[in-house]
Amino acid sequence: MRTFSILCLALGLLTSAVLARAPAAPPIRVLPLGDSITDGAGAPGGYRLRLYQLLTNGGFNVDFVGTLTDNGAPGLPDPDHEGHSGWRIDQIDSTILGVFAQVADPDVILLLIGTNDYGQTYDTAHAIDRLQSLVTKMATNRPNAKIIVANLLVRGEPYNTQIQTTFNPYIPGMVLRERAAGYEAYFDDLRSAVPLSDLPDQLHPGAVGYAKMATNWLGIITNLFSPQGSIGTPPGISRVYGWAGLTNVTVVFSKPIADTSAVPANFSLSGGVTVRGAVLDAATKREITLTTTAQKPSTSYTLTVTGVRDRTTAQLSIVPGSTAVFKSLAASGAAVNVSEATNYTLVYSLAIPNLPNYANGLTYDIDRRADVSAFSRVAYYMELQQNGGAVNYVWVSMDAFSTNINLIGVPTLSSGALFQQSITSMNVQSSVAGIVTGTNLAGGNIEFWPSSSSPLNSAHVTNASDSAYDWGDKPSPGNYGCMQVHNHASSQVLFAFNGWGGAGGTADLGIGNRTGNYLDWTFAQNAASYVIKTLQVYVLPSAQPGVLTGARFSAPGQFSFSWGATPATSYSVLRASSFDQPVWLPIGVVTATNPTASFTDPQATNPAAWYRVRTAP
Numbered sequence: 001m002r003t004f005s006i007l008c009l010a011l012g013l014l015t016s017a018v019l020a021r022a023p024a025a026p027p028i029r030v031l032p033l034g035d036s037i038t039d040g041a042g043a044p045g046g047y048r049l050r051l052y053q054l055l056t057n058g059g060f061n062v063d064f065v066g067t068l069t070d071n072g073a074p075g076l077p078d079p080d081h082e083g084h085s086g087w088r089i090d091q092i093d094s095t096i097l098g099v100f101a102q103v104a105d106p107d108v109i110l111l112l113i114g115t116n117d118y119g120q121t122y123d124t125a126h127a128i129d130r131l132q133s134l135v136t137k138m139a140t141n142r143p144n145a146k147i148i149v150a151n152l153l154v155r156g157e158p159y160n161t162q163i164q165t166t167f168n169p170y171i172p173g174m175v176l177r178e179r180a181a182g183y184e185a186y187f188d189d190l191r192s193a194v195p196l197s198d199l200p201d202q203l204h205p206g207a208v209g210y211a212k213m214a215t216n217w218l219g220i221i222t223n224l225f226s227p228q229g230s231i232g233t234p235p236g237i238s239r240v241y242g243w244a245g246l247t248n249v250t251v252v253f254s255k256p257i258a259d260t261s262a263v264p265a266n267f268s269l270s271g272g273v274t275v276r277g278a279v280l281d282a283a284t285k286r287e288i289t290l291t292t293t294a295q296k297p298s299t300s301y302t303l304t305v306t307g308v309r310d311r312t313t314a315q316l317s318i319v320p321g322s323t324a325v326f327k328s329l330a331a332s333g334a335a336v337n338v339s340e341a342t343n344y345t346l347v348y349s350l351a352i353p354n355l356p357n358y359a360n361g362l363t364y365d366i367d368r369r370a371d372v373s374a375f376s377r378v379a380y381y382m383e384l385q386q387n388g389g390a391v392n393y394v395w396v397s398m399d400a401f402s403t404n405i406n407l408i409g410v411p412t413l414s415s416g417a418l419f420q421q422s423i424t425s426m427n428v429q430s431s432v433a434g435i436v437t438g439t440n441l442a443g444g445n446i447e448f449w450p451s452s453s454s455p456l457n458s459a460h461v462t463n464a465s466d467s468a469y470d471w472g473d474k475p476s477p478g479n480y481g482c483m484q485v486h487n488h489a490s491s492q493v494l495f496a497f498n499g500w501g502g503a504g505g506t507a508d509l510g511i512g513n514r515t516g517n518y519l520d521w522t523f524a525q526n527a528a529s530y531v532i533k534t535l536q537v538y539v540l541p542s543a544q545p546g547v548l549t550g551a552r553f554s555a556p557g558q559f560s561f562s563w564g565a566t567p568a569t570s571y572s573v574l575r576a577s578s579f580d581q582p583v584w585l586p587i588g589v590v591t592a593t594n595p596t597a598s599f600t601d602p603q604a605t606n607p608a609a610w611y612r613v614r615t616a617p
């Protein structure tokens with residue numbers, strides 16, 4: 001008995017040691033792309049369910065990518081896909097670059113598209129040309145992805161004969177032409193794998209048909225990939241981008257790379273910048289972030305890479321001396337980008353998380369409200385950056401719509417903030433093309449509430465729609481969360497931050513208008529696509545004018561008044577015919593040179609008028 005116990009213990013230790021040394025497989029990213037068959041109409045999860053199981057059983061770490069998540073299934077923990085019911089080739093073509101911008105670079109694209117071109121009798125004579133154009137576009141924009149192009153499944157007549165006459169026979173030759181052009185395109189004969197008997201409605205497979213599709217896809221994928229990455233292809237540089245702060249650079253590789261590749265000696269930068277550190281992303285195994293000496297803002301640098309190897313048993317090495325050029329970011333932050341910000345005080349700063357939940361309030365990264373007393377204006381600064389993209393920002397300042405410092409941040413239930421109103425004297429500055437910029441702009445409004453929204457233009461906002469989510473929506477029951485500033489006079493969203501109210505899911509962010517019927521970024525669920533997403537709230541402190549020291553109306557154009565002032569401070573003078581008038585007319589600016597400032601209104605016609613004096617922005 002003692003001998004048996006010792007042997008069991010030894011075997012257990014040996015097994016544990018072997019398992020500990022086995023490297024975990026990095027993710028293989030698969031983009032299922034097509035129509036309702038890709039979505040899986042007719043069976044939960046479609047082919048994606050069985051393909052996930054087959055790949056996982058084969059040791060792969062599967063990461064399906066796509067912007068859609070419908071038609072999931074038990075046993076399919078990753079429902080992402082890009083299968084659009086009823087779509088044709090041209091519709092996929094028109095949206096694919098937008099999809100690429102929102103998802104991680106796919107290793108494999110499973111393309112099955114075209115049957116709706118025939119079902120809708122849409123220029124079928126040129127369907128194969130549209131397919132080749134789509135494949136070329138994808139290969140050009142994601143050159144490291146293996147694009148597996150399937151022929152169309154059998155379907156009921158008369159479409160089947162048309163497909164077999166004008167489409168399917170030409171796909172293998174098209175794929176060969178793409179390969180000859182240097183693109184990673186591969187052909188898959190799915191049609192032969194799934195007979196008509198496996199399509200209950202003569203269009204969509206049932207569970208058995210989808211399982212056969214999955215087995216067919218699997219054979220192609222495993223010929224091209226091992227769990228550690230693509231077979232026979234050395235790693236290359238996909239892209240390089242710098243970070244705010246100008247002391248970090250991220251290098252994205254075309255495939256997972258060995259842990260030993262992350263050493264500073266494998267990387268060098270032009271321009272006298274020194275690489276001091278290198279860290280491999282533990283999850284993807286294909287991104288290395290370098291720490292460098294200070295880079296100059298908005299400057300082009302060349303990165304040279306040598307000695308990086310992949311994770312396959314062949315340990316293929318990158319071509320020695322591989323290079324990529326990137327441009328460092330411009331300096332970021334309102335203090336750098338916005339001249340008006342110089343006079344403003346930061347109150348709140350929030351690094352927006354992907355999945356915010358402020359149902360019970362929030363804690364800001366910076367909260368200086370205790371240091372602020374009176375203020376005359378409020379400003380919002382949003383800064384967004386995607387991987388490898390430029391830093392985009394918008395600044396919008398306005399007359400204070402509330403004197404309560406607790407109500408100008410994110411409008412949570414606990415704060416009690418809810419505003420749907422116009423704003424006055426709006427100043428806008430932005431790096432985003434198309435944003436209407438300028439000072440003292442009219443036609444602005446805010447939509448701040450912690451609830452949900454409907455597109456009904458209940459407030460009758462100019463240029464707003466009753467059917468599209470834009471600058472004229474209605475608060476509705478729920479806990480979605482809306483924080484938006486608009487220039488409705490120019491039919492423009494200035495910035496939007498939605499989806500933080502506790503309903504769950506990824507937040508929505510945007511500067512400028514989104515396309516379609518969700519101009520204000522409602523339901524965009526795109527926060528995860530940004531590596532920098534910052535919202536800040538500023539105020540312009542009030543150097544409060546002193547008490548009125550004198551006023552006199554002697555004749556039209558001769559109304560004068562004085563107030564206690566702070567020398568070297570500028571004051572705006574505004575006039576209205578009644579105190580509750582929503583818009584006050586700016587009529588002049590006075591810079592005080594002593595403790596008393598004066599103003600004469602040359603347009604005064606009688607003694608009955610209201611005036612406001614405030615510190616000038």
